[in-house]
Amino acid sequence: MRFRLMIQILVVVCLFAFVSSKAWSELVIKVTQGNDTPSIIAIPPMVLKGGQLSEDVSAIIEADLERSGFFKVIDRNNMLAFPSADDDVYFRDWRLLGSEYLVVGNVTEIQRSKFELSFSLINVNSQKILFRHGVRGAKDQLRDLAHLASDKIYQEITGIRGAFSTRLAYVTADVENEKLVYRLNVSDSDGAREKLMLASSEPIMSPSWSPKGDELAYVSFETGRPAIFRQNLISAKRIQLTNFRGLNGAPAWSPDGEKLAMVLSKDGNPEIYVLNLVTNRLVRLTRHFAIDTEPTWTPDGENLLFTSDRGGTPQIYKLNVVTRSVERITFQGNYNARPSLAPDGRTLVVVHRETDIFHIAALDLETDRMLELTETRLDESPTIAPNGAMLIYATKQNDRGVLSAVSLDAGIKYFLPAKSGDVREPAWSPFLR
């Protein structure tokens, strides 16, 4: 039993060290709408025994939990004490503040270059320790340790796997010397530790994560025409996968990581193709004079959902990869495009237009109920977190492209505005392991 527990809790993630002088990313998060009945949690500062830390670990965890919308954090200025171990907790202090949960922890130096963050989650009312946990990493991985702690706390209280230890890829476009510069960036899920993947004077589009989270496929116009590339995050090694006449777009990695769905118009007009990355074999799956684009895989890898205007307006269709049979999925609204399926396989997220304004909407495939999730304008490029709790999308604010987030029930909303330039095409990584 103990062994099973260890396995259950052992979080093996592939995280990335931060080697840059840029201490804060250009994305700053503002929560605009949260859950109606959030859990109240107190996270007193976690300090290094006999030393100083380069990051405020508790503040990172607080921001993670608050961003999820399920939590309200007690301001540390109102705390009566800063316990760092569960023996030091006076429950009366925390009951007075109305705290339901309390996280106490500290950091110890276990080797010259290694830290361990040990923390406990305590139920204040029952005065019970729900768990004690430790996460270890290099000294420059404090943010990773904090996000792992957030994942663990979030999962314990909500029952949903935490997705704070994930990443975001996105494209920025900035005017420099009167010319646009396109950049493909990767940051932590909270926008911190932005890292440049690729910069180009020609457009970069449609980043798509490999299922392991170690590679990105994307479209780059650097050759003067669109071409699909794949690039490893760690080695920066990149391979040009396509160089066909016409469109080379919308790459989408299959769940098994062996295939890449894409759009090519080499035979005259945009069609869905699948490139086998192992055998290099290319198979054409659609045959229609209309636009067929934006393929995305169902979790079982047996179907592709895609956008087509074969019915007169852009709508979502489902294509069986084996039988090639095509079935229309969306009927409500005059524009439904860029499908993505939530991990539950039941909620289909689309860019939706009822009559005039483009919003992100979620279609329940079992009840056929369409729910508009956003109230902003010109919303596009929705990307769902691997735990299915939130999605991030691109929208416009004061004529500038910004990223925004909303939960799949529309209850929680936050902005990730950039300090400068135009941010677009977010892609949320899978769980990293």
Place this chain on the structure above:
Amino acid sequence: MKNSPTTLTMATICLALLINGCAETPIDESTSSIENTSIQTATVETADETASQMVEEQEEEVIEQPTNTAATVFYFEFDKAILSSDTRASLIEHAQFMKSYPSNIRLEGHADERGTREYNMALGERRANSVKEFMVLQGVPSSMIEVISYGEERAASFGSNSAAWSMNRRVELK
């Protein structure tokens, strides 16, 4: 890590047992270690030299040839690739000119920012192709026409209003 309901339940039961049964002993001494890997940046090898050569060649050609004064930007309705009568008139002029003075052209298709980026890439290509097809009908060899779509990636007019959008739904002849 797979969270099957069984292992989750077992873990919860196990946790409950541990919490209730042995409060004195450490509850969960599990630790996890994280790997140390860093993201690297790739560099784009630009074809600057080729680009400047191409510009020079074009300039030389311009000196040799008489100029063509027909419009080179053609506009479209939202989500449409139908050529207006003005566009058709200009394209007939271009076709006549190209038959007298053969030179390769490039048609760049664009869309406004509304709708999704990849759909707009396809829409930009559809617009450029409808210009190409019309020119081929006028007798221009299709081998002389290259088509590329930039979708909504290269706006001619910035701003999110109908004036800017109408300027961006276009095909540019180059």
